[in-house]
Each structure stands twice: as structure tokens, then as C-alpha cells.
Amino acid sequence: MNEKKEILIIDDDSKNIFALSAVLKARKYSCLSALSAKEGLALMDQNPNIGAVLMDMMMPEMDGYEAIGRMKAEENLKNIPVIAVTAQAMTGDREKCLEAGADGYISKPVNVDELLQLLNQIMN
Template sequence: MKNEKEILIIDDDSKNIFALSAVLKAKKFQCISALSANQGLKMLSSNKNVGVVLMDMMMPEMDGYEAIGKMKSDKELKNIPVIAITAQAMTGDREKCMEAGADGYISKPVNVDELLLLLNQLID
């Protein structure tokens, strides 16, 4: 069943995590979260049940672009799909996220139907 894998939400804003978690839990997804890219990468290394990562692209210290790069260069993590989530919904942003290694792209405010469609495509 698709929903056995966990979704890791990496976002430096706890309100965004709360909103995404609430919507996804209502749709029977299991969610865990991290408030920084470093924390998220540590969680990925220790938790083998993450099926997809929702990655905020604009975070202090390490942004989503750098975090995706680290994931995609790690043999243990490179096959975990990443959906880039960003408020920077300007021309070229989708392409920039995809070039960084993201498997999908959603702009804020998040369209829940679009997110669910992407999740169902990416979670095996």
C-alpha cells in the first residue's frame, strides 16, 4: 500500500510543517518533520522508511538546493524522491529545482490536489 512509507517534511517554518502534516495525515499519510536541512539529512540517514521528502528550498544555513545535492550524491539517499516546495514561484524556479535534482516542484501556497497527485506518482 502506498501510504506505508513516511513523508519527511523539511521546512524551517513550523507553521508550514503543521499545515502540510495536517493535510497529509487527513489523507492517511504518515509524516515526520525536520526544521532544518541538516536535521532532515540526519533523519534520512537513520530512518529507512522515508518514501519521499518535501523540501523547502529557502532555508537558513543549508538551503534546499544544497540539501538535494547532498541527498543525490549519497548512495543511500539518492533514490528517495524529493518534491521542492518554494514561495519563489518565479520564471525559471521550477527548472532550477529540477536541475538541482528535485523529482517534483510545488509552489506555495501549496495546492493540495497537485501535491497529492505528485505524491501518488512518486511513492512506490
């Protein structure tokens, strides 16, 4: 596990951020958070130590699809892996997230073991 890199959680619901942070910190991950995609993109610009992003796909103003598109268009952000975290778990939603540029997909409520497995795959 790469403990030097931080995980950025972008979600417009502070309860989701709190729960994900608690789970990840208990497993020795370092976490940052943003309550909007715009704030998250600004954090990524300022912090070169972000090793992965957990991106809520359904947010007001800028959703996860648009945010991932902006990340992938920027030279300094395009290689940061993104896991789409969404309550949308209908047929085709996973594919839509991956087509948008996400490196992984997990539905809410988050299965912690599945999340940790994904993080280990994309951060190592």
C-alpha cells in the first residue's frame, strides 16, 4: 500500500465524506476532501501528492462526469486515477462512468472491501 499518496474524496454530502474518510484513515490512508468538483479540481492543482480521487458522480453545478473530463484534459491531472462513487447502480451506469474516464466504479452504499481492493489496484 502506498501510504505517501493522499486520497481526495469529492462529494457534496459531508456525511459521505466523513464515512469514507473514517474507513480509509482506519486503514492508514491519508485523506483530503472537497464538497464540490470545482473545489476538488483546485485542490488537485495545489497538491501534487494526490494518488487517487473518489468522485461522487451526482453533484450540483459540476457533476463527476464533467469533472473527470476536465481532469483528463489537464496534463498535470490526467494520470490521477479516479474511482466513480455513485448511487446510480442501474444497468449501463458503470460503463457510462468508465467511458467518462473513471478508472474504477463503486456504487453506494460503498462496500468497504470492494473499495479497498480497487484502491490497492489503482495506487500500486
